[in-house]
Structure formats: C-alpha cells, structure tokens
Amino acid sequence: MKDDPTIPADARFETRAIHVGQDYRSETGAVIPPIYMTSTFETGNPTGFDYTRSGNPNFRNLQATLASLENAKHCTAFASGISSITAIMLSLQAGDTVLSEQQIYGASYRLFEKVLRRFGITIKYANLANPENHDMIAQIKPTLVWLETPTNPLLKILDIKAISDVAHSVGSVVAVDNTFASSLLQQPLDLGADLSQLSTTKYTNGHSDCLGGAVCTNSDAWQERMIFAQKALGLQPSPFDAWLVARGAKTEAIRMERHSSNALTLAQRLETRKGVKSVKYPFLPSHPQYALAKKQMKSGSGMLLADFGMSYAATLDFIRRLRLFTQAESLGGIESLVAHPASMTHASIPKETREAAGVTDGLVRFSVGIEHVEDLWADIDRALASGK
Numbered sequence: 245m246k247d248d249p250t251i252p253a254d255a256r257f258e259t260r261a262i263h264v265g266q267d268y269r270s271e272t273g274a275v276i277p278p279i280y281m282t283s284t285f286e287t288g289n290p291t292g293f294d295y296t297r298s299g300n301p302n303f304r305n306l307q308a309t310l311a312s313l314e315n316a317k318h319c320t321a322f323a324s325g326i327s328s329i330t331a332i333m334l335s336l337q338a339g340d341t342v343l344s345e346q347q348i349y350g351a352s353y354r355l356f357e358k359v360l361r362r363f364g365i366t367i368k369y370a371n372l373a374n375p376e377n378h379d380m381i382a383q384i385k386p387t388l389v390w391l392e393t394p395t396n397p398l399l400k401i402l403d404i405k406a407i408s409d410v411a412h413s414v415g416s417v418v419a420v421d422n423t424f425a426s427s428l429l430q431q432p433l434d435l436g437a438d439l440s441q442l443s444t445t446k447y448t449n450g451h452s453d454c455l456g457g458a459v460c461t462n463s464d465a466w467q468e469r470m471i472f473a474q475k476a477l478g479l480q481p482s483p484f485d486a487w488l489v490a491r492g493a494k495t496e497a498i499r500m501e502r503h504s505s506n507a508l509t510l511a512q513r514l515e516t517r518k519g520v521k522s523v524k525y526p527f528l529p530s531h532p533q534y535a536l537a538k539k540q541m542k543s544g545s546g547m548l549l550a551d552f553g554m555s556y557a558a559t560l561d562f563i564r565r566l567r568l569f570t571q572a573e574s575l576g577g578i579e580s581l582v583a584h585p586a587s588m589t590h591a592s593i594p595k596e597t598r599e600a601a602g603v604t605d606g607l608v609r610f611s612v613g614i615e616h617v618e619d620l621w622a623d624i625d626r627a628l629a630s631g632k
Contacts, residue, residue: 265309316460320470325443328457331473338364340387401533408436446576449492503546521553556605565627575611
C-alpha cells in the first residue's frame with residue numbers, strides 16, 4: 245500500500261475505508277472513482293496500464309483499500325474467494341506439504357483433495373483449535389499451515405499467534421482465511437500470520453451482489469507470487485466487481501457492528517430456549533474458545549450455529565418455515581441467510597468426514613443480517629413453535 249499524505253497516519257479503520265483507494269479521479273473531480281470497463285489500454289499511458297488481466301484502476305484502488313484495512317503492505321484482488329485460495333495454493337510446488345485445520349470451507353477441501361493432490365502436494369489435517377496439536381507443525385515442518393478462524397461452519401477459534409510462532413520456528417508459512425471474522429474484527433498479519441485471505445464476496449462487499457477475493461501480506465516475495473497468479477492464471481476480478489467491493493468496504497465497520505450485535509442477541513436467546521440442543525457463537529461464554537475469541541477479535545461477527553436436535557428432514561422443514569432468513573449459500577450480506585451445512589456448504593465432504601468434524605444433520609448455520617433484531621427473533625421463534 246502506498247502512503248497517502250492526504251490521510252492522517254493515525255486514521256482509524258472507518259476513515260481509511262472511505263478515503264484510501266480513491267485514485268484515478270483527478271481528471272474529472274469525481275468524488276467516487278468510476279468503473280473502468282475496458283479490456284485494454286493505449287500503450288504508453290502515464291499510469292502504465294496495458295491489459296486489464298494484468299491491472300486495472302479499479303483493482304488497484306481496491307487493493308490499496310484492503311491493504312490498509314488489513315494493516316498490510318500489499319494486497320492482491322481476485323475474482324472470488326476460491327480464486328484467492330487457488331492463487332496461494334498454486335504458488336506451491338510438487339513435494340510441498342500443507343497442514344490444514346481439519347474443519348474448513350467445503351470448496352477449500354475440494355480444492356485440496358481434488359486438485360492439489362494431483363500435482364504432488366501432500367495435505368494433512370489436524371484439529372488446530374487444540375493447543376496439544378500445535379506440536380504437529382514442528383514434527384511435520386509443512387511448507388504452509390492453512391487456518392480458518394472462525395472456522396466454517398463450526399466457529400472454532402484458532403490461536404493465530406501461537407500457531408504462527410510454532411510455524412515460523414520451523415520455517416513454515418501461515419495463511420489465514422479471515423472471511424468469517426472480516427478485516428474490521430481481526431487482523432491476522434498483526435497476530436503473526438504471513439498471508440490473510442478474504443472472500444470479499446462476504447463481509448467486505450456486504451450486499452450479495454458480486455464475487456471477489458483478496459490476499460494481503462507484508463512479504464514482497466509472496467506479493468510477487470500473487471500478482472503472477474492474478475495475471476498468469478487469469479484470476480483477476482472484473483472492474484465492476486472490484487468497484488462494488490470497494491463501495492461495500494466503505495460501510496464495513498458500521499455493518500459489522502450490527503451483524504455482531506444482532507448475532508449475539510439471537511445466540512443468547514437461543515441458548516436459553518427450551519428444546520435447543522446447542523448454540524455456538526464466539527462471544528458466548530459457553531464457547532470453548534471464548535477467552536481466545538475475546539482476545540483475538542473485536543466482536544463475534546454475524547455467524548451463528550444452532551443444533552435443534554432434529555433429523556435431517558425436520559431440520560430442512562424448520563429452515564423452510566423461516567421468512568426473513570432466506571435459505572441460500574454464502575454469507576455476510578445485509579440480508580439474513582440460513583444454511584444447512586450437511587446438504588449445502590459441506591455436501592461435497594463425505595458424511596463420515598463431516599460428522600467426525602461435528603457437521604451433523606441437525607446443524608443450522610445462520611448468517612445474521614442487519615435487520616431489526618426483534619423481527620429476526622420473532623421469525624426464528626415462530627418457525628420453531630410451528631414445527632411442534
């Protein structure tokens with residue numbers, strides 16, 4: 245991220261989200277940079293652009309914004325969250341080993357198992373929320389340690405600093421999928437990680453109207469790899485999607501405050517409601533890593549898990565009775581969504597594998613939006629009551 249003398253050095257997240265990444269507008273005085281919907285540029289232009297696959301003003305503005313918000317030196321924007329993960333993983337080579345948290349996004353697992361293994365990369369999994377398993381890093385000496393925190397979907401919290409300390413002692417690189425937390429609530433690089441990856445489709449954009457991904461780092465070497473992947477593998481976003489993500493980032497702070505407060509209220513109420521088997525939310529005292537979550541995150545984010553002890557069919561019936569929670573993939577938008585991990589986000593993971601990790605047939609994942617919390621609670625309460 246280049247220094248901008250017009251922005252105070254001590255400007256806070258909310259201010260940087262609005263004022264960083266506003267280049268390429270001086271010719272017209274536009275308050276908001278336009279969308280550069282062009283595939284190519286005239287040779288010899290003052291800004292050095294040549295072909296949108298290898299750079300576009302909208303990418304560079306977004307990259308500057310996200311680098312600032314993640315407290316990073318560099319950021320590279322990609323076409324989707326999985327594109328950004330692909331850029332990291334395809335920077336490895338045959339013979340390398342990846343040690344991954346056992347509970348990860350289903351598409352990440354599919355990429356690891358169906359693609360990386362074909363190219364001679366070894367993948368190992370461990371429950372890295374358990375500090376006793378951190379010694380595995382020193383034993384295996386992986387090229388890359390892959391983390392999600394909070395994890396998808398069980399919301400386990402991993403100790404980024406502790407894991408990074410062990411990994412760095414044996415020369416391993418640490419990458420953190422920061423999607424569930426968001427850039428506002430958690431800065432992995434400040435905690436010792438080498439790479440912070442985001443699906444900007446989610447909380448960064450926040451409006452469920454585009455796809456995007458990003459990788460932030462302080463490493464010049466990894467930044468070169470990411471820029472190469474963006475161009476050589478064709479993983480770049482469209483200028484329009486980059487513009488939408490940049491627009492969404494301007495309101496990320498205020499949205500995340502509402503997501504978090506709504507989710508915490510619903511979690512507290514569900515936890516005391518008769519018939520609810522279990523509730524997981526990072527900022528509930530009952531969460532196994534509650535103390536770590538409070539230390540590592542500014543608030544609990546908008547993701548909430550509940551197990552109502554229902555069968556596969558009964559769980560789907562409950563979900564379909566909801567009115568304000570739309571059954572859909574994805575998360576992090578202003579609107580509330582609900583998912584059944586066993587049949588949706590984690591359907592590609594073998595039943596025995598997902599159940600061993602805790603993704604049961606009765607598990608429900610709520611992406612709590614920014615609607616009025618009383619309306620959201622009434623919707624859940626009615627759907628539960630009408631199922632009896």
